[in-house]
Amino acid sequence: MAHYIDGKACIACGECQRRCPVDAIAAGTSRFAILPERCIDCGICAETCPEGAVRPGETARPAPAPRRAYRILETACIGCSLCARVCPEKAISGERKKPYHIDGAKCVGCGICADKCPKGAVERVGPPKREEPYSISIDACVSCGLCTRHCPAGAITGVEPPLNYELRDIVRTPFSIDPQKCVRCGICQDWCRVGAVQ
Amino acid sequence: MDRHFVYEPRVLRIDLASGSITREKRDAAWARKYLGGMGFGTRLLWEELPPETPWNSPDNKLIFSLGALTGTTACGSGLCCVNTIGPLSNGLCSAQTLGHWGSCLRRAGYDILILEGKAKSWQYLFIGEDRVELRPADHLMGMDTWETEDALKAELGLPDRASSVACIGPAGEHLVRFAGILNDKGHIAASNGPGCVMGDKKLKAIAIQRLDREVEVADPAALEEAKEAWFQNANETTASGKSKTSGVRFVGTLGSLNMMNMAHLLPVKNYTETYFPTCGNFNRDELEKDERFKWVRTACWACPWNHCHSLEILDGKYKGMVGDEPEYEGMSAMSALIGNFDDTEGGLALTITIDRLGMDLKEGGFLLALVYELYESGTLSKEELGGLEMNWGNCDSGIRLLHHIARREGIGDILANGVKRAAEAIGRGAEDRGVYMKQGFAPHIHDQRAQWSRLPGFGMSDYGSNLMNPVEGFVDKENFGIEKPAKAFDVEEITDHYVKIACHRPVDDSTGVCMFYTQADWRFVVATLNAVTGWDMTVEEAKQFGYRMVSLMRCLNLRNGLRAHDYGVSKRMMSPPKEGQWSPKIADEATVKEMFLRIGAGLGWEPETACPTGDTLRGLGLPEVAEEMKKLDLASVNEAVRKA
Numbered sequence: 001m002a003h004y005i006d007g008k009a010c011i012a013c014g015e016c017q018r019r020c021p022v023d024a025i026a027a028g029t030s031r032f033a034i035l036p037e038r039c040i041d042c043g044i045c046a047e048t049c050p051e052g053a054v055r056p057g058e059t060a061r062p063a064p065a066p067r068r069a070y071r072i073l074e075t076a077c078i079g080c081s082l083c084a085r086v087c088p089e090k091a092i093s094g095e096r097k098k099p100y101h102i103d104g105a106k107c108v109g110c111g112i113c114a115d116k117c118p119k120g121a122v123e124r125v126g127p128p129k130r131e132e133p134y135s136i137s138i139d140a141c142v143s144c145g146l147c148t149r150h151c152p153a154g155a156i157t158g159v160e161p162p163l164n165y166e167l168r169d170i171v172r173t174p175f176s177i178d179p180q181k182c183v184r185c186g187i188c189q190d191w192c193r194v195g196a197v198q
Numbered sequence: 199m200d201r202h203f204v205y206e207p208r209v210l211r212i213d214l215a216s217g218s219i220t221r222e223k224r225d226a227a228w229a230r231k232y233l234g235g236m237g238f239g240t241r242l243l244w245e246e247l248p249p250e251t252p253w254n255s256p257d258n259k260l261i262f263s264l265g266a267l268t269g270t271t272a273c274g275s276g277l278c279c280v281n282t283i284g285p286l287s288n289g290l291c292s293a294q295t296l297g298h299w300g301s302c303l304r305r306a307g308y309d310i311l312i313l314e315g316k317a318k319s320w321q322y323l324f325i326g327e328d329r330v331e332l333r334p335a336d337h338l339m340g341m342d343t344w345e346t347e348d349a350l351k352a353e354l355g356l357p358d359r360a361s362s363v364a365c366i367g368p369a370g371e372h373l374v375r376f377a378g379i380l381n382d383k384g385h386i387a388a389s390n391g392p393g394c395v396m397g398d399k400k401l402k403a404i405a406i407q408r409l410d411r412e413v414e415v416a417d418p419a420a421l422e423e424a425k426e427a428w429f430q431n432a433n434e435t436t437a438s439g440k441s442k443t444s445g446v447r448f449v450g451t452l453g454s455l456n457m458m459n460m461a462h463l464l465p466v467k468n469y470t471e472t473y474f475p476t477c478g479n480f481n482r483d484e485l486e487k488d489e490r491f492k493w494v495r496t497a498c499w500a501c502p503w504n505h506c507h508s509l510e511i512l513d514g515k516y517k518g519m520v521g522d523e524p525e526y527e528g529m530s531a532m533s534a535l536i537g538n539f540d541d542t543e544g545g546l547a548l549t550i551t552i553d554r555l556g557m558d559l560k561e562g563g564f565l566l567a568l569v570y571e572l573y574e575s576g577t578l579s580k581e582e583l584g585g586l587e588m589n590w591g592n593c594d595s596g597i598r599l600l601h602h603i604a605r606r607e608g609i610g611d612i613l614a615n616g617v618k619r620a621a622e623a624i625g626r627g628a629e630d631r632g633v634y635m636k637q638g639f640a641p642h643i644h645d646q647r648a649q650w651s652r653l654p655g656f657g658m659s660d661y662g663s664n665l666m667n668p669v670e671g672f673v674d675k676e677n678f679g680i681e682k683p684a685k686a687f688d689v690e691e692i693t694d695h696y697v698k699i700a701c702h703r704p705v706d707d708s709t710g711v712c713m714f715y716t717q718a719d720w721r722f723v724v725a726t727l728n729a730v731t732g733w734d735m736t737v738e739e740a741k742q743f744g745y746r747m748v749s750l751m752r753c754l755n756l757r758n759g760l761r762a763h764d765y766g767v768s769k770r771m772m773s774p775p776k777e778g779q780w781s782p783k784i785a786d787e788a789t790v791k792e793m794f795l796r797i798g799a800g801l802g803w804e805p806e807t808a809c810p811t812g813d814t815l816r817g818l819g820l821p822e823v824a825e826e827m828k829k830l831d832l833a834s835v836n837e838a839v840r841k842a
Contacts, residue, residue, distance in 0.1 A: 007410040012500040030413040
């Protein structure tokens with residue numbers, strides 16, 4: 001079982017059910033429950049719950065660890081601060097005109113700093129970056145919106161499931177990646193629970 | 199195989215004098231006839247009380263009743279209704295509260311809780327998984343409502359949502375006539391003083407363990423479908439959710455403060471003025487931006503709208519005060535009404551204080567406003583007020599006076615009897631300045647002079663201030679035959695609409711769902727009720743129930759000693775504001791009387807006695823009530839009961 005609802009904390013407002021992208025939440029007569037066979041573990045219900053009644057279960061997938069990392073070569077860095085300004089995670093710090101430093105705990109490995117560095121002082125650790133931008137399979141996407149929330153480049157657009165419960169089966173709103181904006185980091189692929197990012 | 203489910207309300211009856219606890223059941227036909235909530239409560243009072251029962255008699259009963267939907271997943275279904283004979287009018291009290299207490303009672307296995315007699319010493323009631331117990335409450339005495347809840351939860355080892363507590367504060371303990379019963383930190387059943395009755399019975403609190411159980415319903419699948427369709431419809435109604443600037447789901451009821459001020463519906467300085475120049479400072483948007491206040495969401499049972507919050511004052515004079523988010527009634531009472539035009543922090547501290555002491559904001563607001571006016575005009579001196587300087591908007595003095603009232607100290611002993619009785623006791627022209635209804639309680643914080651549609655709801659109410667809000671702006675052609683809203687000063691149109699929707703409020707208070715949701719199309723409400731109970735009710739049947747309750751409430755009050763001349767509004771409510779202010783059109787005594795007569799005629803009541811006729815009662819399925827009313831002498835008055 002992935003996430004589960006604590007029956008003693010649930011106040012039955014039903015917001016989790018309305019927001020669940022895969023209809024994995026069933027209503028009882030005075031409480032709600034997550035159907036483990038349907039749950040894709042996206043965590044939207046936990047974010048939505050006003051009472052914190054949705055808890056991660058024992059087998060809930062942890063957030064993906066970054067497979068890639070970047071480091072700044074002290075000898076090449078001129079301390080222009082551009083990398084620190086473009087970093088979406090605010091993981092880079094330092095003093096102007098001195099070598100900058102990447103905080104490994106905060107870095108998600110998007111590589112935007114490496115793209116922007118005028119001196120080529122940011123070096124990738126691990127396998128080389130892929131050439132083509134990522135794309136999302138329309139058929140597989142369940143519009144949970146996890147990829148959008150984690151994309152460091154703001155390249156993914158789409159509409160999260162409508163709150164209107166009636167409309168949800170009629171309106172499908174798959175997400176899409178703008179190839180111009182995509183920085184090819186692969187974070188969306190790590191986060192996607194249904195394997196829709198190719 | 200599925201067992202056939204029958205909705206038969208389960209009653210838990212507790213005699214506080216002897217400590218005996220009994221469980222009984224009401225049959226399905228009775229449940230359908232009296233629907234739930236205030237319907238159950240009012241009918242039980244009619245069946246079980248002797249005629250002319252004063253509020254402080256041991257015969258008086260305190261009834262907590264739930265609707266069929268309470269505790270289910272239907273949106274906003276946390277409603278609990280408190281019925282008793284109230285100390286302000288010595289007539290029916292029907293007050294509603296939300297939060298989680300009602301849903302906990304339902305899952306503990308009860309629909310109605312009846313408290314009888316008076317305990318010899320202070321007690322509290324605990325309803326747990328396998329036990330119902332009365333326990334001594336001496337250690338809780340003197341605690342305010344927040345402290346009582348925290349102390350009880352710690353003592354029971356059931357913190358946060360693991361239990362729910364309804365309790366009275368110091369005001370209830372000292373029999374302040376407008377004391378309320380608070381539950382879940384900030385939800386209060388207040389109108390007509392149920393907390394005073396609870397204090398009179400020497401019951402400090404009722405704690406219920408939250409059980410992880412499902413409520414049994416007739417058709418769970420139909421419930422899921424019906425409640426969701428209802429929710430979508432409620433989202434689309436203007437009052438509840440559509441507008442981002444006034445919809446309850448976005449800005450709470452406080453969001454309407456500005457709108458009410460623009461329409462001159464906000465009473466300013468005890469009805470002497472009609473415009474609140476600094477209204478913007480007190481609006482929800484401004485208060486949310488203010489860094490001195492911390493808002494934390496605390497939703498009621500099954501409510502997806504995010505409007506309830508707890509509020510903490512982080513900085514300034516009142517640093518550290520924690521209370522409930524101010525609603526429209528609270529904030530308007532503690533700002534415009536008492537002449538507090540600048541001090542937002544003081545206004546919030548006042549609303550928090552009155553909540554924590556366990557008093558009704560409406561009565562408390564008009565009471566403070568009267569004292570401020572009497573002090574400013576020199577009628578009440580500083581010495582009489584125990585050294586307090588009550589200049590318009592002096593929040594510090596207001597807070598201290600509230601503490602005096604809650605403990606009946608000094609002049610607080612007179613003021614604790616409510617606006618009407620306090621004004622009569624003070625004399626010196628105070629009677630003409632007090633804002634109250636002749637029944638004995640204060641109205642909502644609305645200036646009805648700018649829109650007469652509120653007058654009948656206030657003046658004819660049988661159970662505490664009744665804000666019959668649908669009259670203004672209410673349009674529902676399909677269910678009620680109202681195609682356009684009534685004009686503000688058109689007696690004919692207002693009374694006509696009032697009669698058409700008089701059945702609305704009793705149904706709102708009986709389904710077990712917050713009134714903001716029952717303002718939706720009733721076809722969704724009835725469909726959800728049917729899914730839960732297995733009935734085949736129609737909107738017409740629900741309306742019939744509403745009219746049945748309107749007449750039954752009146753009969754109960756007449757039997758309890760109220761007479762036609764006890765209904766109406768005070769002189770101040772029919773007086774123009776002071777010179778230089780925008781003056782609305784004032785309804786005079788004759789107009790008010792005409793309104794009451796027209797509505798009485800529409801409801802099938804006798805013009806002289808305002809008593810439902812025998813034919814009306816029989817038509818509503820109440821022949822036994824008609825028989826009893828025949829025996830009643832409506833020409834005489836029992837002064838002892840009226841003055842109790």
